[in-house]
Amino acid sequence: MSTHISALEGVILDERTVVTVTELTQVCGLSLEQVRSMVSEGMLHPRGGAPEQWRFTGIEVRRTRRALRLQRDLELNLAGAALALELLDEVERLRRRVRCLEHRLGDFADADGAS
Amino acid sequence: MEYKDYYKILGVSREANADEIKAAYRKLARKYHPDVSKEPDPETRFKEVNEAHEVLKDPEKRAQYDALGSGWQAGDHFRPPPGGGARGRAEGFSREEADQFSDFFSSIFGMGGGRASRSSGVGGAGMHADPFAGRGSDQSARIRISLEEAYKGATRQLRLAVPDLDAQGQMTTRTKTLNVRIPAGIGEGQQIRLAGQGGAGFGGGAQAGKAGDLFLEVEFEPHPFFRAEGKDIHLTVPIAPWEAARGASVPVPTLGGTLSLKIPAGSQSGQRLRLKGRGLPGKPAGDAFVQLEIRNPPADSAEAQAAFEAMAEHFTSFNPRATLGV
Numbered sequence: 001m002s003t004h005i006s007a008l009e010g011v012i013l014d015e016r017t018v019v020t021v022t023e024l025t026q027v028c029g030l031s032l033e034q035v036r037s038m039v040s041e042g043m044l045h046p047r048g049g050a051p052e053q054w055r056f057t058g059i060e061v062r063r064t065r066r067a068l069r070l071q072r073d074l075e076l077n078l079a080g081a082a083l084a085l086e087l088l089d090e091v092e093r094l095r096r097r098v099r100c101l102e103h104r105l106g107d108f109a110d111a112d113g114a115s
Numbered sequence: 116m117e118y119k120d121y122y123k124i125l126g127v128s129r130e131a132n133a134d135e136i137k138a139a140y141r142k143l144a145r146k147y148h149p150d151v152s153k154e155p156d157p158e159t160r161f162k163e164v165n166e167a168h169e170v171l172k173d174p175e176k177r178a179q180y181d182a183l184g185s186g187w188q189a190g191d192h193f194r195p196p197p198g199g200g201a202r203g204r205a206e207g208f209s210r211e212e213a214d215q216f217s218d219f220f221s222s223i224f225g226m227g228g229g230r231a232s233r234s235s236g237v238g239g240a241g242m243h244a245d246p247f248a249g250r251g252s253d254q255s256a257r258i259r260i261s262l263e264e265a266y267k268g269a270t271r272q273l274r275l276a277v278p279d280l281d282a283q284g285q286m287t288t289r290t291k292t293l294n295v296r297i298p299a300g301i302g303e304g305q306q307i308r309l310a311g312q313g314g315a316g317f318g319g320g321a322q323a324g325k326a327g328d329l330f331l332e333v334e335f336e337p338h339p340f341f342r343a344e345g346k347d348i349h350l351t352v353p354i355a356p357w358e359a360a361r362g363a364s365v366p367v368p369t370l371g372g373t374l375s376l377k378i379p380a381g382s383q384s385g386q387r388l389r390l391k392g393r394g395l396p397g398k399p400a401g402d403a404f405v406q407l408e409i410r411n412p413p414a415d416s417a418e419a420q421a422a423f424e425a426m427a428e429h430f431t432s433f434n435p436r437a438t439l440g441v
Contacts, residue, residue: 016398027308066150
């Protein structure tokens with residue numbers, strides 16, 4: 001057991017981070033062919049025409065990693081993983097909405113009503 | 116080390132057939148998959164379920180496991196039978212796999228017990244040669260920070276258990292301490308990638324593989340009055356009825372410090388005001404949204420009662436429920 005100390009600055013994987021297709025394959029550990037399939041399945045939306053010019057955002061790096069994990073661990077095919085990703089995005093969106101609405105409603109107190 | 120009851124983990128009987136084991140595994144894999152699950156600590160459960168399935172789906176491994184006997188309880192102190200770990204096939208095990216199995220598993224099946232390799236993803240196996248043979252595994256961790264830290268940026272010390280090979284080539288766990296800078300303006304759920312800070316690559320000398328990456332996912336601690344939505348910050352600000360009616364400048368807290376907020380005359384409860392650019396920093400910075408909430412002073416003295424009475428007498432035609440038709 002050893003200890004290693006260093007101060008590090010990482011890269012935030014957000015919409016402002018842009019990677020090439022080569023970087024995407026390296027970071028996520030997949031082939032160009034796999035990236036092409038994911039693009040044609042509509043899971044990734046790179047900017048640029050030909051694969052050499054494709055640019056992906058940090059968000060898409062995360063999506064790719066997530067899709068690969070789902071495929072591998074749950075034995076999903078590509079279309080299944082694409083559907084799972086879309087549904088997970090939707091769940092996340094709805095959860096945020098619920099949190100926001102719950103917050104606006106605040107705490108309800110029980111009241112007496114008479115007619 | 117602790118004995119693991121693989122049957123119990125999958126929730127099947129010791130007599131379960133292959134179909135029952137597969138069905139139980141599939142169901143639990145979906146339930147605890149860290150990308151899907153909202154259960155507490157799904158990663159640990161998911162690893163356990165995978166390990167149990169790895170053993171019970173393979174008749175050879177299952178027989179070996181069953182041969183340990185059925186008298187064990189989960190958590191019992193377990194001493195591996197002599198020679199146990201040496202039986203595993205040494206070739207063809209995937210590094211990432213081996214990281215995921217417990218000491219208990221390795222003591223029975225050795226390092227070679229894992230699946231030779233998982234076909235990862237698109238197009239199925241055999242579509243491409245794995246260009247990352249020898250590359251260390253990627254690691255993920257969650258990091259919890261306060262909203263103030265997200266606003267100002269922070270440095271956090273992380274202690275991570277990373278898999279490593281010792282001098283004898285045995286898999287061990289090493290504790291690695293990292294100081295990580297969290298940049299100002301990071302949002303909830305965002306990920307930070309630290310290249311080369313995951314599991315060490317394997318293979319020696321010049322052939323050593325590249326280390327994997329570390330992915331940190333940011334979570335916010337709940338704040339007593341601020342609430343983040345993306346880069347925007349939401350806040351409810353209580354005001355007095357006369358401040359709402361006549362307009363006023365009131366102090367409001369923001370992550371960057373206290374500001375004076377101008378309340379327009381005739382404001383109502385629930386009305387929202389925007390303080391542009393006063394949310395989490397970024398390009399563009401988020402906004403702060405203030406929701407007004409009118410609070411009445413307590414009517415706890417004769418004078419206070421009289422003040423409310425005066426209002427009632429003055430506003431005889433005011434019906435706050437007019438929109439409800441009552």
